[in-house]
Amino acid sequence: MTAATNLRQVPLLRRYLTFTWITLGLAAVILVLSAFNSPSLLVNTLVSGGMWAMMAGGLALVFGVMNIPNFAHGELFMLGSLTASLVYGPIRELTLSSKSDVLKWLGPFPGILVACAVGFVAGIILEGSVFRQLRKRSRESWVMNTFLLTAGVSVIMQNTDMLVFGNFPRGISRYWDFKPINILGVTLAVDRLMVFVIAMVVIAAFALFLQKTRTGRAMRAVSMDETGAQMAGISLNGVYRLTLGLSSALAALAGASLLWLLPATPTVGQAPLLVAWYVVILAGLGNVQGAIIGGFLVAMIQQFTAYYVSLDWVDVVPTAFIILVLLFKPSGLFGSEVKGVWEQ
Amino acid sequence: MTFKGQDITKLPPHLISQLGIGYVSESLNLFPAMSIYENLLVGAHTVKDKAKVKSQMDLVFELFPRLLERRDQLAGTMSGGERKMLAIGRGMMPAPTLMLVDEPSLGLAPIPTLATFDALKQLSARGTTILLVEQNVNTTLRIVDRAYVLEQGAVALEGTGEQLLHDSHVQEAYLGV
Amino acid sequence: MATQTAPAPITRARVISSSRRTLITAILLGLLAIALPFIPPFTGQDYQRYLVVAALVAAEAVAFDFTGGYIDIVNFGFAAFVGLGAYTSALLAVDLGITPWIGMFLGAIVSGFLGLLTGMLTLRLRGIYAAVMAWFIGLALMGLARNLVDVTRGMLGLNVPRLLETSDNLPYYYIILAMLFLTLIVLSLIIRSRFGLAFRAIGQNVQAARASGINPTRFLVINFTVSCAFAGLFGGFYAHYYGILTPDVMAMVHTIEVLTVAYIGGRGSLWGAAIIAFPLTIGVELMRTSLANLPGLHLIFYGVLLMLVMIYQPGGLAGLLRRAGAWLDSRKPTQVKAEA
Numbered sequence: 001m002t003a004a005t006n007l008r009q010v011p012l013l014r015r016y017l018t019f020t021w022i023t024l025g026l027a028a029v030i031l032v033l034s035a036f037n038s039p040s041l042l043v044n045t046l047v048s049g050g051m052w053a054m055m056a057g058g059l060a061l062v063f064g065v066m067n068i069p070n071f072a073h074g075e076l077f078m079l080g081s082l083t084a085s086l087v088y089g090p091i092r093e094l095t096l097s098s099k100s101d102v103l104k105w106l107g108p109f110p111g112i113l114v115a116c117a118v119g120f121v122a123g124i125i126l127e128g129s130v131f132r133q134l135r136k137r138s139r140e141s142w143v144m145n146t147f148l149l150t151a152g153v154s155v156i157m158q159n160t161d162m163l164v165f166g167n168f169p170r171g172i173s174r175y176w177d178f179k180p181i182n183i184l185g186v187t188l189a190v191d192r193l194m195v196f197v198i199a200m201v202v203i204a205a206f207a208l209f210l211q212k213t214r215t216g217r218a219m220r221a222v223s224m225d226e227t228g229a230q231m232a233g234i235s236l237n238g239v240y241r242l243t244l245g246l247s248s249a250l251a252a253l254a255g256a257s258l259l260w261l262l263p264a265t266p267t268v269g270q271a272p273l274l275v276a277w278y279v280v281i282l283a284g285l286g287n288v289q290g291a292i293i294g295g296f297l298v299a300m301i302q303q304f305t306a307y308y309v310s311l312d313w314v315d316v317v318p319t320a321f322i323i324l325v326l327l328f329k330p331s332g333l334f335g336s337e338v339k340g341v342w343e344q
Numbered sequence: 345m346t347f348k349g350q351d352i353t354k355l356p357p358h359l360i361s362q363l364g365i366g367y368v369s370e371s372l373n374l375f376p377a378m379s380i381y382e383n384l385l386v387g388a389h390t391v392k393d394k395a396k397v398k399s400q401m402d403l404v405f406e407l408f409p410r411l412l413e414r415r416d417q418l419a420g421t422m423s424g425g426e427r428k429m430l431a432i433g434r435g436m437m438p439a440p441t442l443m444l445v446d447e448p449s450l451g452l453a454p455i456p457t458l459a460t461f462d463a464l465k466q467l468s469a470r471g472t473t474i475l476l477v478e479q480n481v482n483t484t485l486r487i488v489d490r491a492y493v494l495e496q497g498a499v500a501l502e503g504t505g506e507q508l509l510h511d512s513h514v515q516e517a518y519l520g521v
Numbered sequence: 522m523a524t525q526t527a528p529a530p531i532t533r534a535r536v537i538s539s540s541r542r543t544l545i546t547a548i549l550l551g552l553l554a555i556a557l558p559f560i561p562p563f564t565g566q567d568y569q570r571y572l573v574v575a576a577l578v579a580a581e582a583v584a585f586d587f588t589g590g591y592i593d594i595v596n597f598g599f600a601a602f603v604g605l606g607a608y609t610s611a612l613l614a615v616d617l618g619i620t621p622w623i624g625m626f627l628g629a630i631v632s633g634f635l636g637l638l639t640g641m642l643t644l645r646l647r648g649i650y651a652a653v654m655a656w657f658i659g660l661a662l663m664g665l666a667r668n669l670v671d672v673t674r675g676m677l678g679l680n681v682p683r684l685l686e687t688s689d690n691l692p693y694y695y696i697i698l699a700m701l702f703l704t705l706i707v708l709s710l711i712i713r714s715r716f717g718l719a720f721r722a723i724g725q726n727v728q729a730a731r732a733s734g735i736n737p738t739r740f741l742v743i744n745f746t747v748s749c750a751f752a753g754l755f756g757g758f759y760a761h762y763y764g765i766l767t768p769d770v771m772a773m774v775h776t777i778e779v780l781t782v783a784y785i786g787g788r789g790s791l792w793g794a795a796i797i798a799f800p801l802t803i804g805v806e807l808m809r810t811s812l813a814n815l816p817g818l819h820l821i822f823y824g825v826l827l828m829l830v831m832i833y834q835p836g837g838l839a840g841l842l843r844r845a846g847a848w849l850d851s852r853k854p855t856q857v858k859a860e861a
Binding site: 221224 | 367
């Protein structure tokens with residue numbers, strides 16, 4: 001990327017990059033070495049990393065463009081998970097009774113796609129009914145105020161779900177009812193493989209969208225300079241609406257894709273929310289590119305903790321790691337003075 | 345306030361720019377982590393026709409060859425003069441009929457200032473109306489067609505640049521002659 | 522911000538008259554709080570239990586507002602700091618036999634110390650880092666309380682000696698009320714000192730505060746530490762009032778309850794939170810007992826109220842009352858004002 005070569009002219013940034021790349025390089029080496037010991041570590045890191053990258057990417061996008069630290073991001077995950085379980089339930093009956101392999105392959109997609117759409121619409125409603133209302137009245141202490149607002153949204157959505165749909169888990173054992181696949185000596189359930197493929201495709205599409213399309217560029221422009229973007233004829237409200245919609249759609253997609261692992265309950269979004277926040281604090285707030293890499297890094301820390309220590313410590317170890325990073329690099333692994341959602 | 349017979353006082357900023365009014369602010373408001381090329385592309389956000397974007401960009405590069413040399417450099421890493429050129433270039437991208445330029449000489453050394461004014465002069469010769477707000481009276485009056493002197497919020501003097509340059513009040517108060 | 526509705530020219534006379542009125546109102550409200558258990562329906566044990574909870578929430582909300590309302594940093598781990606104080610005091614009493622009356626203050630010190638560490642780590646960054654890190658640390662603490670079963674008995678809950686032998690709620694009400702008054706007085710005194718000025722300056726504009734010679738990080742850390750220490754103190758009361766302690770004391774829901782009360786009361790006022798806590802908490806407790814088949818409804822109520830206040834009435838109750846006070850001042854010019 002040409003941007004990187006130019007950044008290297010700035011000594012301060014070079015120092016940042018070195019620290020970051022050493023950390024990431026070490027992580028990659030450890031991951032590969034451990035794969036000889038237990039291949040499932042590598043597989044699990046890649047599978048959950050893809051999902052965390054999607055969650056964190058959306059969270060970082062909303063912070064980068066709109067300066068909103070979204071505490072309700074987990075509830076959009078929950079919404080996706082719930083929608084998918086409601087839509088997939090009846091479809092599953094149909095596909096199970098049919099003999100057609102094609103139907104069995106396609107069966108899960110309506111639920112996932114509807115969940116994505118519901119997430120998108122929910123994001124747009126949220127922007128119009130909450131953030132836009134506050135923006136019209138006051139932009140003073142915007143970051144803290146919106147953080148509180150999203151906390152309110154989170155409480156309302158969680159408890160409404162509890163009142164309407166109850167507290168019991170709506171899960172499925174698997175989306176794709178096929179024999180596990182064997183890749184390089186690792187047996188892999190089809191669901192895991194599909195989740196990884198979905199994540200990779202969506203992340204690539206998302207990256208291309210931000211970098212190469214007119215609308216994506218407009219979003220990045222708003223994240224860097226709102227006045228400048230307005231001068232260029234970009235409608236801020238339009239960009240805000242799309243940003244929250246996209247971010248929510250990504251969260252809902254993650255929730256729907258992971259339904260076989262995390263059954264839909266009112267609080268199913270809490271763990272993913274926490275992970276997404278680990279990632280963005282680690283990567284630097286509002287940096288989508290960093291958040292995507294950080295998603296895999298945090299997934300790795302979690303998988304290693306679960307494998308070598310115990311599941312109970314999965315939250316404690318990342319916190320300790322983040323504290324270490326903040327001590328040495330206060331603005332996060334990829335944080336820099338330049339504000340933008342994609343650029344380092 | 346009206347533009348081409350339309351009241352624009354209550355219009356949101358992005359719609360004003362779509363009417364054909366370009367604005368180059370004194371703080372420039374560039375996108376620091378985007379390349380020059382991308383900054384110009386964002387400037388052409390409202391232009392749907394790709395051929396037109398291409399021709400406007402060629403025009404910008406013709407006027408500011410320096411921007412073409414640094415096409416892929418990040419805006420945040422450029423010098424003050426180059427940033428000023430980029431801001432004007434970005435303002436030109438939608439081919440506005442009127443361009444408002446706020447203090448282009450602010451914070452610039454004399455040579456980049458002259459280069460900037462020269463570019464504005466060329467731009468105006470190609471048919472874009474430019475409304476310039478400046479404190480650098482001497483240089484400004486040499487390039488403008490028409491000038492207004494504002495004192496305490498009211499128009500105190502008006503005339504062609506040449507007239508004002510030789511006006512005794514202007515010479516005394518602004519040029520220190 | 523709540524401060525934006527200040528009346529235009531503040532003469533010295535008006536300040537005196539309105540501060541005297543505030544003082545009188547405060548004393549009257551304090552007397553009302555003291556007399557409340559003797560006014561029906563608060564004479565029954567059920568209602569007196571609500572009163573204890575209300576006064577506890579009031580005290581917590583005041584401590585919360587001390588950071589949220591003045592330096593504009595939301596402590597998302599507030600409940601965890603409460604819980605840390607609670608567990609410290611409880612474990613000291615259970616394992617070492619230290620009396621709760623001392624243990625509560627030791628709990629406050631431990632909570633304050635963790636607040637100091639958190640603050641030193643995060644407060645040099647943008648405020649949102651402190652808020653989120655406090656949340657992380659809170660979750661990590663809750664994880665510890667859950668996982669260190671040997672020490673805390675985990676989700677089984679820890680049996681804690683109560684402050685008093687009696688099962689009567691009334692004495693507990695007066696203890697927590699005294700703590701509330703003390704907190705209000707101490708924190709108001711800090712706010713009126715040069716510290717308070719610095720807090721406000723930083724909360725409104727960090728850059729400007731730095732330019733005028735204030736070291737923002739130091740003041741932010743002091744503020745955060747004090748607030749966390751008070752949280753720990755109330756945690757001690759919580760533990761020794763309920764007599765049983767589970768990691769749930771640190772749950773996010775509890776932080777949300779406290780911050781909702783603080784923001785509806787009006788940020789940056791201290792007393793607004795103390796006043797609104799009583800009707801709000803008692804109302805919610807009633808709602809919770811009468812609509813037990815609809816769990817979580819009271820939380821939806823809290824969430825909706827919080828959002829409405831944040832968007833449409835950012836000054837909260839205190840902002841409304843301040844505006845009413847200013848209106849009174851403009852209507853009835855006092856004698857003192859005429860002299861000035």
